[in-house]
Amino acid sequence: MKIIIAGAGEVGFHLAKLLSYESQDITLIDIDKESLNYADTHLDIKVLKGDATSVSVLKEARVNTADLVIAVTASETTNITLCLLAKQLGSKRTIARISNTEFIYNKEELRFSSLGIDELISPEQLASEEIQLLLDQSAFNDSYEFENGALIMVGTSLQRTAPFVGKSVQEAANIFPELHFVPIAIQRFGTQYTLIPRGDTVFKEGDQAYFVTSKEGVDELYKLTGKTREEIKNVMILGGSQIGYKTSRDLCSSKFRVKLIERDKSKALDLADILPNALIINGDGRNVELLEEEDIEEMDAFIAVTGNSETNIMSCLVAKSKNIKKTIALVENMDYFQLSQSIGIDTLINKKLLAANNIFRHVRKGEVVALTRLNNLNAEMLEFIVKPTSEVNGQIIKDLDFPRSAIIGGVIRDGEGIIALGDFRIQAGDRVVVCCLPRSISRVEKLFL
Known part of the structure; x- marks a missing residue:
């Protein structure tokens, strides 16, 4: 996939870094030579010095062959202008970073897509929304909503008093058979090792555990993780x-x-x-x-x-x-995420990560409609729309050739969130939420093409 990123600042550099890991064809444009030199020496990408709204610069970057143009400079005007030019010059998709959130609230009325801008993002607005969601789920230190809360992903640190600490996933499921949630990822205390839980995976004290749940399951999770819902x-x-x-x-x-x-x-x-x-x-x-x-x-x-x-x-x-009860800190340094639990702050948030998550789904294959990277975990949550041609269409989950380093967290059907277990049959139109490690992403994507 050929991707042009305009703006080598925090968001642009972070995006280029993440995308370069996936062997995408990246060109980074900026007028600041120092920022470009840093990117050039640290990342496996092409860099181009110049004004991103210059037609000659865009032609030099071969914008006519670009699958995606991402405009994330500090100037809202530059980003909008660049996307308009890129679309006219032949780019397939464009994304503009903006600061005026009125544009997002009124994007249908203003018809940005007809002008040539496919997506608008505001890192500040994303951070504000993340904070509100964290306050709503006050006992959890990470959360994400799919389809306006039909399914909810929450992360929490397991305390010694949690009823399923010391038990395997299978044992917990047998003891609490009516539960409306599924564990999707675990990071062991004091390690950087992320694992996708299986039936024999044992929950341990201090684990940072992530679950997908329906609205009804949130209260159950509060009880079973030893947390209390604080108003x-x-x-x-x-x-x-x-x-x-x-x-x-x-x-x-x-x-x-x-x-x-x-x-x-x-x-x-x-x-x-x-x-x-x-x-x-x-x-x-x-x-x-x-x-x-x-x-x-x-x-x-x-x-x-x-x-x-x-x-x-x-x-x-x-x-x-x-x-x-709840502390939330905005940080710019990604390395600080590893410290959040050990130093005692409930949640750290990062604009770059939020913006990158929002943009990343446009890079994924298949009908990916939502994506988030789990804080400080080497795992991604993706929401796919099942097409009639998808390999998973009509299949029972336990019969799928699903990689062990990936797990289906739930399915949204007709707006209703379902915790889908092994006997559930997937059908066209379903929205399937998957958690997977980087090495299994390409295999998972093929199942939904």
Whole structure:
């Protein structure tokens, strides 16, 4: 697949890195020579210095043969213009990164696809949505919804008191036969080893375990993982960034009580004007005295989304020491994901990873309609639409030639989420949620072509 990425910043570089691992034909365009040199020496891709909206530069990149053009520069205008030009010059699909989320909310009315833009993404909006979902599933440290919650993926660290710790998947299924969930991935405590659970896989204390469940199964998971569902109403947000603003706005509209702390006085005043239902505080959120003055002990959740990863981590640790139920930190360094459990923060989120997940499904073969990479795990969740020509159509799950390093987590049929076990028969039109390790992705994709 020939892919052109415009913008060698955080999102562009991360995307190029992930795609280069899969031996895709990548060309990265940017005007900054230093960023390109770094990408050129660290990744197996082509780089091209120049203005991505220049027709001559696009022709040099052979945009007419491109399967996908991804515009993720810092400029929204550049990204939109580039996609329009790329489509006119022969690119098959285009994706534009934007910051104005009104474009996303009104994309049908504005008919972006007729202009030549197939997909719009906003990393800030994706981060805001991720935060809201994490607050809704407060006891879990990772979550993702398929088809508006018909199926839900949740991740949690298993405590010693969880009823199935020490038992195999098969033993747990026999003890709790009416369960509405299936385990799909496990990372052993203190390791970077990801395994796809089978019947003889034993759950251990400290495992980071991922499950797919239906709406009815969420409450069961709370009981069986030893977690309790905490009601979250009072939220403190550190940082008036785009993510801080969008999260505050969305949480206020969902009847949360929000306090937002911003260091910059003029920005704090602006936020106070556009967020009338939130309490905006001008001050340094790293100051423990300020946090105590603003009743941090009374908060149910603390969300740190400043532009500094270290500030976000340290302030979340302060919040955790005050027995806050839920802490979420925005980080830029992907390596920090490996530290989240050991240092005690509930969840780390990363804009680059969220944007890459959103874009990645356009690279996958078959009718992939959703994709997410599990935080800090070497595994992917994919949602396929079964076509009449798909090899899985009409097949019973246990009869499929499915790789051992992949598992079907569930099926969505007519909008209803189903935890599909071995005797379930897949049919055309089903949306099948699969978790797999990288080595099995190509085999799984072939089954749904």
